[in-house]
Amino acid sequence: MSKKVTLYVVLTALIIAASALTACQPAAETAAPAAEAAPAEVAAPAEEAAPAEASLAVGIVLPTKDEPRWIQDETRFKDALTTAGYDVEILFSQGDSAKEKANVESLISKGVKILIICPQDGTAAAAAAEEAAAEGVKVISYDRLIRDTTAVDYYVTFDSIAVGAQQGQYLIDNATGTGNPLYLYAGAASDNNAFLFFEGAWSVLQPKVADGTFVIKNSSEAVTLQDKAELTRDEMSKIIGQVSTNWDFNTAKNLAEANLTATTAADKGEVFILAPNDGTARAIADAFGADTDVTKYYVTGQDAEIASVQYIIDGKQSMTVWKDVRTLVSDAIAAAVALLEGNTPNASGAYDNGAKEVPAIQSAVVTVDKNNVMSELIDSGYYEASQFTGLE
Numbered sequence: 001m002s003k004k005v006t007l008y009v010v011l012t013a014l015i016i017a018a019s020a021l022t023a024c025q026p027a028a029e030t031a032a033p034a035a036e037a038a039p040a041e042v043a044a045p046a047e048e049a050a051p052a053e054a055s056l057a058v059g060i061v062l063p064t065k066d067e068p069r070w071i072q073d074e075t076r077f078k079d080a081l082t083t084a085g086y087d088v089e090i091l092f093s094q095g096d097s098a099k100e101k102a103n104v105e106s107l108i109s110k111g112v113k114i115l116i117i118c119p120q121d122g123t124a125a126a127a128a129a130e131e132a133a134a135e136g137v138k139v140i141s142y143d144r145l146i147r148d149t150t151a152v153d154y155y156v157t158f159d160s161i162a163v164g165a166q167q168g169q170y171l172i173d174n175a176t177g178t179g180n181p182l183y184l185y186a187g188a189a190s191d192n193n194a195f196l197f198f199e200g201a202w203s204v205l206q207p208k209v210a211d212g213t214f215v216i217k218n219s220s221e222a223v224t225l226q227d228k229a230e231l232t233r234d235e236m237s238k239i240i241g242q243v244s245t246n247w248d249f250n251t252a253k254n255l256a257e258a259n260l261t262a263t264t265a266a267d268k269g270e271v272f273i274l275a276p277n278d279g280t281a282r283a284i285a286d287a288f289g290a291d292t293d294v295t296k297y298y299v300t301g302q303d304a305e306i307a308s309v310q311y312i313i314d315g316k317q318s319m320t321v322w323k324d325v326r327t328l329v330s331d332a333i334a335a336a337v338a339l340l341e342g343n344t345p346n347a348s349g350a351y352d353n354g355a356k357e358v359p360a361i362q363s364a365v366v367t368v369d370k371n372n373v374m375s376e377l378i379d380s381g382y383y384e385a386s387q388f389t390g391l392e
């Protein structure tokens with residue numbers, strides 16, 4: 001098959017996938033109507049051909065199989081692309097930047113034109129991105145930003161500052177009076193998103209620490225900085241250094257237990273916990289739930305992982321921030337299509353990665369708690385009611 005035909009088929013498959021996904025989105029989130037119009041003229045040849053060569057046009061690298069969040073992304077990519085008869089290769093880095101680089105090299109050697117990559121470590125991934133760019137591969141940073149390199153063409157993300165702000169706001173909305181114990185936890189310092197989430201949370205929580213609503217219990221660095229409304233990256237690093245979960249269940253559990261051991265009964269009672277994501281929220285909730293001096297806890301999360309949605313239904317986790325992965329996948333595919341066509345993908349803004357302003361498209365996030373699990377996660381078709389018990 002000629003190169004031209006291969007590219008044509010790839011585009012066709014991707015456009016169909018993008019269109020199918022677009023059709024799934026609620027009206028407010030639907031992207032340019034152009035995607036709806038495209039398949040009519042181009043659909044037929046794709047069905048005839050469904051070529052093996054086409055499978056190598058796009059390669060996807062995700063950080064780890066060990067967190068349900070990234071299995072969600074794998075599933076949604078597969079749903080979108082294989083439905084269109086397109087065999088995409090998705091590789092996992094298993095928390096290892098060296099494996100990530102080897103994955104990228106393997107995809108380059110197979111001739112990918114577009115690399116969609118969610119870096120394990122935002123800075124370490126720069127080398128892999130540069131290797132891809134040197135071979136003429138376009139690099140789409142997916143969910144997490146690759147830092148300190150110009151070898152990133154585009155960034156597809158959720159509004160990560162809003163994620164943190166919604167977590168912080170949830171705690172505020174449930175607190176009354178003053179002196180409420182506040183425990184802060186963060187993601188991995190190697191992940192740029194950990195800073196964005198913390199920045200968003202701090203933006204709403206700091207005024208409530210300053211006015212006495214909350215008292216920070218587990219970070220001396222945060223206490224030192226508690227009168228500063230806006231923190232520099234270095235200042236955030238200091239706090240994150242004390243309260244990082246490293247996105248790891250066991251690290252989160254051990255840290256929470258250590259914090260509970262270091263504090264007294266007077267620092268407990270009804271407590272408020274900023275947990276950065278669902279995996280760590282469940283670990284931290286288990287630790288706080290087991291402490292007899294904790295009479296009630298509010299704990300945040302994000303990702304709407306199935307296990308956490310069940311925790312929310314069971315009253316063990318207070319909320320999650322739902323990031324509809326279907327939207328992210330759809331945006332990534334639309335960007336891949338545009339880049340394959342030699343066009344500029346739609347961008348709604350840009351993110352400074354330390355070396356360039358990376359054009360970005362970002363999508364909205366939704367707070368989910370017991371009250372709206374049904375309307376947001378089930379009625380939207382994201383999950384099925386049968387995946388949970390005790391759902392009303």
Ligand code: BGC
Pocket residue numbers: 067069143144187191193194247277278302303
């Ligand atoms: C993602 C979160 C995820 C976390 C841990 C972040 O970069 O945005 O959705 O929970 O990494 O994998």
